Amino acid sequence: MIVGGINRASVLLALLLIGCGNDAAQKPADNRAQSPATAQAPAATNAVSDAQAATPTKSTGASAKMAPTPATVARDTELKEKPFTDAKTLKRLPARTAVTIVDRDGGWLKVTAGGQQGWVRLLHVSSQPASSGGTSTDELKSAAKMATGRAGSGNIVSTTGIRGLSEEQLREAKPNPQEFQRLEGYAASKEQATAYARAQKLERRQVAHLPGPP
Amino acid sequence: MFIAALLVASTAGAEDLRSKILEKIPESKRLLLSVTEADEVKIGQQATTNLLGVAPLVKDDGLQRYVNTVGRWVALGSERPDLPWRFGVIESADVNAFAAPGGYILITRGLYASLSDEAELAGVLGHEITHVVERHQIDVMRKGMLLEESRKAVEKRLDNNKDELIRRLVGSGAELFARRLDQDAEFEADRKGVVLAARAGYGPYGLPAVLQKIASVAKTDDRVQLLYKTHPAPEERLRRLDDAMAARLDKYDRPSAGGKIYPLH
Numbered sequence: 306m307i308v309g310g311i312n313r314a315s316v317l318l319a320l321l322l323i324g325c326g327n328d329a330a331q332k333p334a335d336n337r338a339q340s341p342a343t344a345q346a347p348a349a350t351n352a353v354s355d356a357q358a359a360t361p362t363k364s365t366g367a368s369a370k371m372a373p374t375p376a377t378v379a380r381d382t383e384l385k386e387k388p389f390t391d392a393k394t395l396k397r398l399p400a401r402t403a404v405t406i407v408d409r410d411g412g413w414l415k416v417t418a419g420g421q422q423g424w425v426r427l428l429h430v431s432s433q434p435a436s437s438g439g440t441s442t443d444e445l446k447s448a449a450k451m452a453t454g455r456a457g458s459g460n461i462v463s464t465t466g467i468r469g470l471s472e473e474q475l476r477e478a479k480p481n482p483q484e485f486q487r488l489e490g491y492a493a494s495k496e497q498a499t500a501y502a503r504a505q506k507l508e509r510r511q512v513a514h515l516p517g518p519p
Numbered sequence: 520m521f522i523a524a525l526l527v528a529s530t531a532g533a534e535d536l537r538s539k540i541l542e543k544i545p546e547s548k549r550l551l552l553s554v555t556e557a558d559e560v561k562i563g564q565q566a567t568t569n570l571l572g573v574a575p576l577v578k579d580d581g582l583q584r585y586v587n588t589v590g591r592w593v594a595l596g597s598e599r600p601d602l603p604w605r606f607g608v609i610e611s612a613d614v615n616a617f618a619a620p621g622g623y624i625l626i627t628r629g630l631y632a633s634l635s636d637e638a639e640l641a642g643v644l645g646h647e648i649t650h651v652v653e654r655h656q657i658d659v660m661r662k663g664m665l666l667e668e669s670r671k672a673v674e675k676r677l678d679n680n681k682d683e684l685i686r687r688l689v690g691s692g693a694e695l696f697a698r699r700l701d702q703d704a705e706f707e708a709d710r711k712g713v714v715l716a717a718r719a720g721y722g723p724y725g726l727p728a729v730l731q732k733i734a735s736v737a738k739t740d741d742r743v744q745l746l747y748k749t750h751p752a753p754e755e756r757l758r759r760l761d762d763a764m765a766a767r768l769d770k771y772d773r774p775s776a777g778g779k780i781y782p783l784h
Binding site: 505 | 568572575592604611615627632693694714724742764
């Protein structure tokens with residue numbers, strides 16, 4: 306349940322929070338345009354004060370957005386008041402600190418750590434493997450739902466008993482030219498892809514590749 | 520014999536020796552051993568046709584068009600925008616995505632169902648697109664084939680046509696997708712995949728979020744067996760991504776960018 310179930314309101318909240326801390330000029334109008342009313346100043350003020358007031362006693366509010374998920378801090382990091390680098394550091398979290406994830410905002414996770422709530426870099430958190438033994442009936446049921454894709458909750462539920470793809474299956478695969486023709490038929494042209502991006506306000510950005518390890 | 524020496528030379532990093540040997544190989548044979556873009560597409564078509572024999576496309580035209588649209592948009596920001604890019608969601612509970620040379624990319628229903636938003640889809644597709652762009656599979660295939668077969672093949676001259684080379688590179692059925700790539704190729708695909716997502720206007724943290732979800736699944740789960748066999752552990756991939764990304768891409772973070780992810784039925 307790492308990133309599932311974040312509702313629209315929390316996403317908007319997240320956007321507004323980011324808008325406060327980052328270079329706003331870097332963030333031209335995006336999906337906020339779809340909900341103009343929420344993006345107005347009074348809403349922003351409320352959203353920020355809500356977030357600032359967020360404490361463990363308000364965790365029921367957070368869990369409504371996302372089921373709390375146990376995790377571990379993967380490396381020494383900082384618990385921040387808000388989801389950006391320049392935000393106030395609430396406390397230092399050494400590697401292997403147990404935290405509970407309650408929300409996500411892009412590259413940041415909202416967590417509770419030792420009774421204190423704040424934000425940690427997503428890449429500094431390691432999700433604990435779900436228990437591999439004693440799969441409950443409920444888990445199997447929801448896994449079966451996942452397998453048929455009906456859940457759509459954005460999670461992978463651990464289970465045993467649902468088969469994946471095996472090397473043997475792949476090696477012995479027989480061609481299915483009809484399916485291949487179907488695949489060809491779904492191709493999107495450059496123009497179609499570009500039109501979609503325009504409609505969704507997705508901007509092409511110049512981003513250089515990251516340096517590899519030395 | 521040239522080829523055996525060629526391999527030794529390349530693995531030893533002796534580029535000078537390698538190019539000297541290459542010069543001695545007649546042009547016709549060099550062509551035979553080279554893999555052109557048209558060859559890549561043929562290899563991808565065959566391997567994909569075989570994979571679809573195991574796991575057909577999910578029967579939802581809207582879904583398939585949706586992943587093609589998003590995928591094409593992400594691929595347009597890559598260094599090879601003009602390949603015949605094709606994307607599909609296949610009917611399998613396995614949690615995985617596959618790239619075949621030439622621009623054929625398939626994602627399983629199991630993985631698609633775990634995605635929360637379009638940025639996560641863009642990140643996953645960015646990783647697979649990078650494998651194609653960087654010809655990662657071709658590298659592995661050629662190494663394997665050259666090691667096992669090429670000396671024999673070139674000496675006997677029984678392969679004086681490209682079809683035979685392609686047949687050998689594809690191998691049996693869809694086994695191409697069970698082959699482990701160079702592990703550095705996986706880290707590179709993560710590193711470049713997040714950048715492709717950012718170039719397409721999405722936040723760069725979609726792929727890391729998906730990797731975290733995969734890391735939270737029990738390693739004994741049957742649906743991640745193939746993924747673990749062919750990829751480094753997700754924890755290690757996340758650690759390497761953290762090293763590479765640090766805060767470098769934070770200015771591109773836009774958590775809700777993009778359309779609504781197409782729901783599975």
